[in-house]
Amino acid sequence: MLGGGFAEAVTPLNLLLCLTGVILGTVVGVLPGLGTAMAIALLVPVTFQLDPTGAFIMFAGVYFGGQFGGATTAILLNTPGQSSSMATAFEGFLMAKNRRAPQALATAVLGSFLASIVAVTLVVFFSPLMVNLAVGFGPPEYFALTVLAFLATSAVVTGDMLRGLSSLGIGLAVAMVGIDEQSGAVRFTLGSTQLLDGISVVVVTVGLLAIGEVLHVASRSRRAPATETVASGRPWLSRRDLSRSWRPWLRGTALGIPFGVIPAGGAEIPTFLSYGTEKSLSRRRGGGDEFDRGAIEGVAGPEAANNATTATSLVPLLGLGLPTSATAAIMLGAFQQYGMRPGPLLFTQESDLVWALLASLFIGSAMLLVLNLPFAPIWAKLLRIPRNYLYAGIVVFATLGVYTTRSAVFDVLLLYVIGALGFLLRRYGFPIAPVLIGVILGPLAETSLRRAMAMSQGDVGVLVDSPFAVALYSVLVLAVVVSLVLRARNRRRAA
Amino acid sequence: MSASVHRTTPAGESPALGDGARSFWTGRSELFVGVLVIALGGFLLIRSAMMDVPSSVSFLGPRFFPVVVGTLLAVLGVALSVRTLLPRSAATADEAGGGDGSAVSSAESDSAEAGARSDWKPLLLTGATLAAHLALLQTAGWVIAGALLFWGVSCALGSGHKLRDLGISFVVSAAVQLAFSAGLGLPLPSGVLVGVF
Known part of the structure; x- marks a missing residue:
């Protein structure tokens, strides 16, 4: 089946789309503050002109490109393009200062490539297993899954439960606007006919991420220009660098893989875990002074972890329709825009698309290797574009994308209003991911709950009737308790 | 934070x-x-x-x-x-x-910077630009409203050459109109410049 996927993905058009995606993703990933989530959000409206397969192949390229773009600037400029590259910046920038930028970039690219290949192979094997598991799911299990996603992203991984839960509630509220699918009741439209169809996921994501970000940038006094380090020399690893890198690559990959499958908000946690692991291992080996002076292990590990997490987050996304990070949430939104619902049915109804997507993940990582190893310093030059043009361009592109999907000025108004909301949330440290998860999974949660209750004639017991649902709720309770304990302990230590 | x-x-x-x-x-x-x-x-x-x-x-x-x-x-x-x-x-x-x-x-x-005290002037300028774009999109058409959008945001974020930027803005919005209308076949409001595009 993967062979069929390759056959579909290597058509000239699809290869071109994948390449475009990788380039666009790298460009956006390089720019600070603009993550892969936003790159995909901005591309969703434009890709409606493509067939779904082409669009998702392009997203796959963006996904990987964005990850690597972030690493490039983290190493060369000490400005991580996104939070998952923060750990890379610690040692990477120090290496760059020591004139070892090419080696830092090379270990990052090779580590990313290795981790992606390993992780995507696992995705190929485990997605069908996930699907077999999910075939038996009814409304109670889906409800349990959504509850898990809601609480994991809003309460467990965020620093502040009150803010996280408020973000989630806002997302759920936005999702309820429009005609109720099951009863036909009109909800929260305030008499506006334009709101009968609800608020489009595209409008919400582009508004929160793109417009919100631009308003946020506008609200801050200008930042000092980034310091640039010179990346001279050929990006090849010496035998010694290679022998220092391959173990961190493997360890980082192993750390990153499980984090893609659980809703822990993306690759931030595993990258820091990998950084910590490499640092303590280096100390134990007696090479402790290497770290904090630019150790290649500190770049190799986190970058591998980052890409492994990115790739394995596709398992729950494709198999269950469960997004585990903001970027995955937007991918799910994109599927919904095409009238497809990820989950067991996707593999039977749209199997061509799924396998072409998986095949293009392999192709995308290979393209990254070719594009980024020699050209990384060129990408970093993008930061020389004046910031005001950059953000003006983003506003224009966001507006255009949203306007052209339905040719409605009303959608542009909504976009700006939601952008203002996104600004407020960012301004006061409210996480954005729970809002997106709420908007995208809210309808599924509500439908599943109501179907389950209708099936059981109002008996609440149906929700905990299946072993899988019970297991999910137990995991959830455990995660909440552990995070509360950890938080209390941190507070005591801080006090 | x-x-x-x-x-x-x-x-x-x-x-x-x-x-x-x-x-x-x-x-x-x-x-x-x-x-x-x-x-x-x-x-x-x-x-x-x-x-x-x-x-x-x-x-x-x-x-x-x-x-x-x-x-x-x-x-x-x-x-x-x-x-x-x-x-x-x-x-x-x-x-x-x-x-x-x-x-x-x-x-x-x-995150260290996030949440720091807001600069009101660029923020309000950006907001006003968005409002103006909304008001003008249907009546004046994309080329004018889009150029205004680009120019306004660019000025709000601190542009050095306001006049040069105005030129850039029109080039950007006209290029976009051309790419979307002619290239992708997506309609954008032509407004007062209906004869031109």
């Missing part, structure tokens, strides 16, 4: 307030978000109560979920507001980790 803000920005958000108000309201502008969350919860609850529900509904009608979410939001909003209003020492201890883990990939690269 706003915990550090409370401590490091004694200047406050609104210089318009008198000295008496300043001492209490400084760093408490988050109260606005709390009130907004309460309002949203209240809105859900009130509109749910007023909703026309088709008679065919069996268990858990279209009102159930909104009422749950509305109640949740109202409670959270009250909790947020109360926490903002609490004496600072208590509030900051709780907030010390706030926001750091908010793992949306686009956001946190500069």
Whole structure:
């Protein structure tokens, strides 16, 4: 089946789309503050002109490109393009200062490539297993899954439960606007006919991420220009660098893989875990002074972890329709825009698309290797574009994308209003991911709950009737308790 | 992250307030978000109560979920507001980790700066530009409204050459019109320049 996927993905058009995606993703990933989530959000409206397969192949390229773009600037400029590259910046920038930028970039690219290949192979094997598991799911299990996603992203991984839960509630509220699918009741439209169809996921994501970000940038006094380090020399690893890198690559990959499958908000946690692991291992080996002076292990590990997490987050996304990070949430939104619902049915109804997507993940990582190893310093030059043009361009592109999907000025108004909301949330440290998860999974949660209750004639017991649902709720309770304990302990230590 | 803000920005958000108000309201502008969350919860609850529900509904009608979410939001909003209003020492201890883990990939690269005191002028300029674009999009057409959008945002973010940027803006918006209308076949409002495009 993967062979069929390759056959579909290597058509000239699809290869071109994948390449475009990788380039666009790298460009956006390089720019600070603009993550892969936003790159995909901005591309969703434009890709409606493509067939779904082409669009998702392009997203796959963006996904990987964005990850690597972030690493490039983290190493060369000490400005991580996104939070998952923060750990890379610690040692990477120090290496760059020591004139070892090419080696830092090379270990990052090779580590990313290795981790992606390993992780995507696992995705190929485990997605069908996930699907077999999910075939038996009814409304109670889906409800349990959504509850898990809601609480994991809003309460467990965020620093502040009150803010996280408020973000989630806002997302759920936005999702309820429009005609109720099951009863036909009109909800929260305030008499506006334009709101009968609800608020489009595209409008919400582009508004929160793109417009919100631009308003946020506008609200801050200008930042000092980034310091640039010179990346001279050929990006090849010496035998010694290679022998220092391959173990961190493997360890980082192993750390990153499980984090893609659980809703822990993306690759931030595993990258820091990998950084910590490499640092303590280096100390134990007696090479402790290497770290904090630019150790290649500190770049190799986190970058591998980052890409492994990115790739394995596709398992729950494709198999269950469960997004585990903001970027995955937007991918799910994109599927919904095409009238497809990820989950067991996707593999039977749209199997061509799924396998072409998986095949293009392999192709995308290979393209990254070719594009980024020699050209990384060129990408970093993008930061020389004046910031005001950059953000003006983003506003224009966001507006255009949203306007052209339905040719409605009303959608542009909504976009700006939601952008203002996104600004407020960012301004006061409210996480954005729970809002997106709420908007995208809210309808599924509500439908599943109501179907389950209708099936059981109002008996609440149906929700905990299946072993899988019970297991999910137990995991959830455990995660909440552990995070509360950890938080209390941190507070005591801080006090 | 706003915990550090409370401590490091004694200047406050609104210089318009008198000295008496300043001492209490400084760093408490988050109260606005709390009130907004309460309002949203209240809105859900009130509109749910007023909703026309088709008679065919069996268990858990279209009102159930909104009422749950509305109640949740109202409670959270009250909790947020109360926490903002609490004496600072208590509030900051709780907030010390706030926001750091908010793992949306686009956001946190500069969490140390986030939440710092807002620059109102560029923010208001950007907002005004967006409003003007909305008003002009249908009437004046994309080329003019889009150029204004680009130019306004660019100026708001501190452009060095306002006149040159105006030129760039028109080039950008005209190029976009050409690419979308001619290239992708997506219609953009042509407005007053209907004869040209």
